[in-house]
Amino acid sequence: AQSVTQLDSQVPVFEEAPVELRCNYSSSVSVYLFWYVQYPNQGLQLLLKYLSGSTLVKGINGFEAEFNKSQTSFHLRKPSVHISDTAEYFCAVSEGSTLGRLYFGRGTQLTVWP
Amino acid sequence: DAMVIQNPRYQVTQFGKPVTLSCSQTLNHNVMYWYQQKSSQAPKLLFHYYDKDFNNEADTPDNFQSRRPNTSFCFLDIRSPGLGDAAMYLCATSRVQGVDGEQFFGPGTRLTVL
Numbered sequence: 001a002q003s004v005t006q007l008d009s010q011v012p013v014f015e016e017a018p019v020e021l022r023c024n025y026s027s028s029v030s031v032y033l034f035w036y037v038q039y040p041n042q043g044l045q046l047l048l049k050y051l052s053g054s055t056l057v058k059g060i061n062g063f064e065a066e067f068n069k070s071q072t073s074f075h076l077r078k079p080s081v082h083i084s085d086t087a088e089y090f091c092a093v094s095e096g097s098t099l100g101r102l103y104f105g106r107g108t109q110l111t112v113w114p
Numbered sequence: 115d116a117m118v119i120q121n122p123r124y125q126v127t128q129f130g131k132p133v134t135l136s137c138s139q140t141l142n143h144n145v146m147y148w149y150q151q152k153s154s155q156a157p158k159l160l161f162h163y164y165d166k167d168f169n170n171e172a173d174t175p176d177n178f179q180s181r182r183p184n185t186s187f188c189f190l191d192i193r194s195p196g197l198g199d200a201a202m203y204l205c206a207t208s209r210v211q212g213v214d215g216e217q218f219f220g221p222g223t224r225l226t227v228l
Contacts, residue, residue: 034216043118043204043219044157090156102217104156
């Protein structure tokens with residue numbers, strides 16, 4: 001089974017600072033990669049996804065992620081965070097062959113301080 | 115707007131009293147999923163429907179059942195809720211034709227067991 005590792009369970013950062021949330025996966029086959037954001041007491045919202053093509057993917061709210069096949073990583077970045085970015089972020093992987101099944105990481109709580 | 119709707123958003127039940135959670139979608143997606151998410155954890159897949167085909171995860175307790183009477187609706191039945199079943203329950207959908215794995219989530223139902 002696929003394994004997704006989010007290396008940091010909590011990331012505190014000051015407003016307007018850059019942030020990187022790390023994600024590594026275990027699959028050696030072609031994968032599709034996703035980042036979801038979850039605000040308190042809400043469902044998951046898609047931030048961005050990598051399916052193919054350019055390894056740098058841009059998403060909503062100024063986030064971007066870079067797919068690195070050799071390092072099996074898909075780290076999420078934002079050059080300048082806002083207090084409203086405070087939320088839980090989940091990295092997820094699909095192998096396509098399992099017809100849409102997503103494997104989630106444990107999540108990273110991003111807290112932005114004023 | 116096409117979306118995934120969950121009712122109720124908050125559900126309180128008593129220990130051992132059956133409860134049903136509801137999910138509906140206007141996306142006309144073939145696949146519907148139920149996840150359980152406990153505090154500070156990743157969503158855990160309970161089961162999913164591919165059209166009318168039911169797929170149970172191996173470690174989903176027998177206490178959890180599901181029904182999908184038509185494309186738009188899916189229900190999660192918890193026959194005898196225990197204190198350990200208190201969690202957020204997330205419903206999600208995906209297209210079957212697109213195997214990129216992207217899932218669309220509802221806002222969740224938070225279940226409290228007294």
